[in-house]
Amino acid sequence: MCLLRISPEHNDMPANSEIDPLDLPVHGAAGIARVLNLIDDGGKPDLRRAFYILEKGYVDADKWGRSWVSTPRRLLKPRNDRSAA
Numbered sequence: 001m002c003l004l005r006i007s008p009e010h011n012d013m014p015a016n017s018e019i020d021p022l023d024l025p026v027h028g029a030a031g032i033a034r035v036l037n038l039i040d041d042g043g044k045p046d047l048r049r050a051f052y053i054l055e056k057g058y059v060d061a062d063k064w065g066r067s068w069v070s071t072p073r074r075l076l077k078p079r080n081d082r083s084a085a
Contacts, residue, residue, distance in 0.1 A: 022073040029054060032061060035072045
């Protein structure tokens with residue numbers, strides 16, 4: 001496996017300190033449940049509710065293989081279209 005290093009002067013991406021935390025990726029249903037405050041009585045992420053809203057398309061997230069990924073900004077944005085419902 002070869003990793004390519006790009007010098008800072010040739011990189012168009014902002015430095016980590018410039019990236020808004022709302023734009024950092026959240027991976028997995030547990031992480032998405034934490035962002036959406038889907039917590040059960042024991043203080044753990046409620047995976048059943050998280051998978052339900054992900055599979056029904058109630059939040060803006062992508063499925064990569066068997067894993068879900070999104071950003072807090074996309075998850076917390078109100079959905080205007082209800083075509084997935």
